Amino acid sequence: MKIWTLGILILVGLLTMSNIEAQENDSKKMTDLFGLSIVTGSKSSFKDNFDMTFGLGINGRLNMDLTDELSFLPGFTYYFPQPPQIDFIDEQDINLSMYQFNGNLIYHIPKTSLYGLFGVNYNIAESSVSNDQLGENFYGKANEIGANMGMGFRSKAIFGELKYGTGFEQLVISLGFYISVKGEMELDNSANNPEDPLY
Numbered sequence: 403m404k405i406w407t408l409g410i411l412i413l414v415g416l417l418t419m420s421n422i423e424a425q426e427n428d429s430k431k432m433t434d435l436f437g438l439s440i441v442t443g444s445k446s447s448f449k450d451n452f453d454m455t456f457g458l459g460i461n462g463r464l465n466m467d468l469t470d471e472l473s474f475l476p477g478f479t480y481y482f483p484q485p486p487q488i489d490f491i492d493e494q495d496i497n498l499s500m501y502q503f504n505g506n507l508i509y510h511i512p513k514t515s516l517y518g519l520f521g522v523n524y525n526i527a528e529s530s531v532s533n534d535q536l537g538e539n540f541y542g543k544a545n546e547i548g549a550n551m552g553m554g555f556r557s558k559a560i561f562g563e564l565k566y567g568t569g570f571e572q573l574v575i576s577l578g579f580y581i582s583v584k585g586e587m588e589l590d591n592s593a594n595n596p597e598d599p600l601y
Contacts, residue, residue, distance in 0.1 A: 435465040437477075437561065439578020445570050446481040446500055454572075457483050459500075461576055464583075465508070473508040475519070479574075497530045502569065506550055515557050521550040525569035546570070556580070 439461045447457025463477030478501070485496035506521030524547055531540040552565025554576075563576040 434467070434583050435580040436583045437461075437463040437465060437578055437580045439463075439561070439563075439576040441479055441481075441574055441576045443481060443570065443572045443574045445572035447484045448486040448498075450487040452486045457481055457500075461578065463504075465580065471510050471512065473510065473517075475504070475506040475508050475521070477504045477506070478502070479504065495532050497528075499526075499528045500570070501526055502567070504550060510556075515555045516553060517556065518553045519550060519563070519565060523548050523550050523567050523569045525567075527570075 441459045441461045442456050443459060444456055445454035446459060447455050449455050459479050459481035461477055461479040463475055466474045466476075468474055481500040481502075483498040483500050485498050503524040504521060505523075506519045508517050508519050510517045525545065527544045529540075529542045546569040548567050548569025548571075550565050550567050552563060552574075554561060554563030554565075559579045559581070561576075561578055561580060563574075565574050565576075566572070567574060
């Protein structure tokens with residue numbers, strides 16, 4: 403069984419258990435946070451000899467609390483890869499794009515600012531070359547599904563993260579901030595109408 407298949411099964415199982423736990427709680431405060439970060443990936447750009455190297459990107463994410471310890475974290479990362487230098491092709495004739503969709507489950511370690519993460523990713527890399535000397539255009543695209551494993555910290559609105567993704571097979575470092583997109587929502591059975599016979 404491939405690691406990403408195992409990752410999907412584990413993620414679905416943990417999400418199911420966390421939803422059951424949330425439904426059993428009489429009172430729960432839920433907050434959704436939107437995050438933006440600068441990221442660098444160890445294989446998201448090119449050296450002149452075509453070896454992969456660190457490149458920069460941006461990430462957007464939505465942190466959705468499931469319980470006090472568990473959060474679901476979908477996100478999207480777009481990289482800005484530097485193309486390799488080729489003698490007979492101008493750099494502007496080479497177009498590269500790398501982007502990634504993520505779905506992670508976050509476990510917040512109690513009484514600390516640290517968390518662990520595990521999830522899945524879907525990666526897309528595209529390249530195109532157009533040059534008059536070649537007489538034709540070239541286009542290539544690759545897709546890969548992988549798993550995410552890592553850890554991070556969150557201190558108020560600031561967060562940092564270190565993870566390894568098997569899709570692009572790279573180490574990713576993120577640093578960013580959160581803003582609240584929804585106020586606290588109180589789930590409390592005491593708010594129900596006491597005269598209702600169902601309660």
